[in-house]
Amino acid sequence: MNRESLNPERETPMTCADLLIRLLRDTYGVDTVFGIPGVHTVELYRGLAGGEGSGIRHVTPRHEQGAGFMADGYARATGKPGVCFIITGPGMTNIATAMGQALADSVPMLVISSVNRRDTLGRGQGRLHELPSQQQLIAGVARFSHTLLDPEGLPETLARAFAVFEGARPGPVHLEIPIDLFDAPVRTPRHWQRAALAKAAPDPVAIAEAGAWLADAARPLVLLGGGSVAAPEAARALVEALDAPAVTTINAKGLLGRDHPLDLGANASLPAVRELARDADVVLAIGTELGETDYDVVFDDGFTLDGRLIRIDVDPQQLARNQAADLALVADAGQALAALASHFKGTRLNRGGAERTRAAHEAMGLAEDPAFAAYVPLFDTLREALPEAILVGDSCATTYAANHLVAQPAPRRFFNASTGYGTLGYGLPAALGASLARPDLPVVALVGDGGVMFTLPELACAVEERLPVVILLWHNQGYEEIRRFMDDAGVTRLGVDLQAPDFLTVARGFGCAATRVAAPAELAQALSSRPADGPLLIEVDAAAWARAASPEFGPGA
Incomplete structure (x- = not known):
């Protein structure tokens, strides 16, 4: 931090836009923003382009939805908030x-x-870009939305935003600045330093009670959600001390490391794991909302817990949703995991956890399941070629399979849009955000031919930024999952068989390397020769791949 430039005694003229850039960069450590400039934000870009604004990288997507998805991927890969100028x-x-x-x-x-x-x-004067209330419209998709009416209030508003990111249940925060304030003069703040925010610690009495329940349990089960990703060491220490099988949700994948003997994966919707859940006498759920897209992707309300439930979440309201807790602790998940791991330090209980986990995996038989037959060699090939890669998925067939099949070596290496909101078009731009955030790791986008057309122009951004992202495009001629739902419901197919472009020609038109594969060996070759300074689109013909990957054809084809 340049202390001289932040000296409150200096009477350097400063505008609201200048102050915003300097606060983001120097106080909150923002190094990247995603945005598309417009006539209303020109003054904001004056400070961003150089001088005091140098040191913040501006990335230009081709659509504001892409900007949001890029910021999302950046945030998930690092834990730092993604920032957008819109x-x-x-x-x-x-x-x-x-x-x-x-x-x-x-x-x-x-x-x-x-x-x-x-x-x-x-x-309602019909002015450019006018909405009746932009703030009210956006408030429904934000933790809070604030209209800045006085430039002197900017430091406080940013402090509120980062308090949400660091101390509460995170999510989007929206700050809108009227265009007449960007060049408004503002006094240098008296305090530039970022407040040291201590995360919410669990009540020691409640930790002791939870520890007693878990110590006395004969068949404990741990449910680790995305809120736990900042504490992998504590999570491993705890489940190993308890000798308890653990469900790691989609957003918590990799939390226990790759192929941990107590990791059931994100398979809470499968019968073998549901049987373990029903049979558990004490269940510990940390940093998970126990929501449908993690525990009930078959949509039958079949995930039930009959034992005593301990829930830990930073959001007190979340503790009252979905599953009723017998003991509820309001606390940061990482702090709670550390406290419980310390409570059981030096303890190694024996509950047959590894044997129960192994039996559940054998009962699931994922590698032999005909529904996953085409995808097993796909992910085996990816794992062999790029073992450390971040996998970023759209809502598509390969992502749905990866949720069950893929194991990752660390958290923040696997995320997708099949959870929660379940939007399409996420995979490609979110992968670009992840690549910008973690240039030290390979990044693979798992996309389908239907969803990728929502945000396909972001290939231009990938080329422009020279991002070495692999876009693995599974081409199955449309919306396969919706086709299946229509067929199962006896509804005539409509709107699901899509006319797609020649993806290779389109990609090359953007300056992106592109190839088509139909077998595992071809995919391995494409991955081994991927460019180091730009994206590669690999189109997989789903029908041809299924034939090549079948046991009759041979795995080496």
Whole structure:
């Protein structure tokens, strides 16, 4: 931090836009923003382009929804909030879907937008980009939405936003700034430093009670959600001390490390895991909302808990939803995991946890399940070629399979849009955000031919930013899952068999390398020769791949 530039004794003229950039960069450590400039945000870009604004990288998506998804991927890969600069009106309605996905999955995202002049707000004068109330429209997909009416209030508002990101259940925060405030003069703040925010610690008495319940349990089960990803060491220490099988949800995948003997994976919707859940006498659920898209993707309300339930969450309201707790602790998941791990330090209980987990995996038989036959060699090939890769999924067939089949070596290496809000178009731009956040790791986007057409122009951004992302495009001629639902419901197929472009020609038109594969060996070759300084689109012909991957054809084809 440049201390001289932040000296409150200096009387350097400063505008609201200058102050915003300097607070983001110097106080909150923001190094990347995603946005598309417009006539309403020109003054914001004056400070961002150079001088005091240098040091923040600006990435230009091709649509504001892409900006939101990129910020989401950046945040999930790092734990730091993704930041967007968005234009008034249509820019905000465009990003609302991405904010909805981030809200559902508790992803920290700061969306800073312009809004019309203060003296015109709510007057319906037909001004450029005008909405009756932009703030009210966006409030439904944000933890909070605030209209800045006095530039002197900017430091406090940003402090509130980062308090949500760091100390509460995170999610998107929206700050809108009227266009007449960007160049308004503002005094240098007296305090630039970021407040040291201690996360909510669990009540020691409640930890002792939870520890007693778990110590006395004969068949404990642990449910680890995405709120736990910041504490992998404590999570491993706890489940190993308890000798308890653990469900790691989609957003918690990799929390216990790859192929941990107590990890049941994100398989709570499968019969073998549900049987363990019903049989458990004490269940510990940490940092999970116990929601449908993690525990009931078959939509039959079949995930039930008959034993005593201990729930730990930073959001007290969440503790009253979905499953009634017998003991509820309001606390940061990482703090609670550390406290419980300390409570059981030096303890190694013997409840046959590894044997119960192994038996459940054998009963699931995922590798032999005909429904996954085509996907097993796909992910085996990816794991062999790119064992450390971050996998970012759209709502598509390969992602649904990966939720069950893929094991990752660490948290923040697997996330997708099949949870919570369940939007389409997420995979490609979110993978770009992850690649910008973690240039040290390979990134693979799992997309389908239907969903990728929502955000396909973001290939241009990938090329422009020279991001070495692999886009694995599963081409099954349309919306396969919806076709299946229509067939099962006896509804005539309509709107699900899509006309797709020649994806290779389109990708190459953007300057993106592209190839088509139909067998595991071809995929391995494509991955081994991927470019180091730009994206690669690999189109997989789903029908041809299924034939090549079948046992009769041979796995090496």
